[in-house]
Amino acid sequence: MTRRSLLPALALATAAIAGSAQAADGAKIFQLQCKTCHGAKSTPMAPSLAGVAGRKIASLSDFTYSAGLKAKTGTWTDANLDVYLAGPSKFAPGTRMPTGVAAAPDRTAVIGYLKTLK
């Protein structure tokens, strides 16, 4: 490889490193890890998350929640969202949501994004 052809490759690699060091992007995490199940409207697969921040837990009338999630009282505060996303079935044994978000900074970012969903 000549010096000339190596330079663009180096520039790309540097850009990739800079990208991964950026703050976690809540919108991107949502696209990749939540949207397959959670749409703008509730479906049989998952409830709508529009307006979920501050909403009473398991309270939509157009979705049939698990008994496990329905047993929870309270609202979706930042703290409750964080614990649920850290380990859905630890927060609500029997919940039908299989996975959450392992990394704490990613959870903070995605919770920030949930607040923008109206």
Ligand code: HEC
């Ligand atoms: C495989 C499908 C699936 C994926 C992926 C998924 N969820 Fe869920 N989610 C569900 C289901 C099903 C429920 C309802 C759970 C129940 O009834 O126990 C739920 C419930 C929720 C609730 C509670 C909603 C309410 O009305 O009380 C929140 C908040 C939530 N999900 C956030 C997320 C976020 C954020 C992500 C991405 C990081 C995500 N979910 C990814 C299926 C999914």
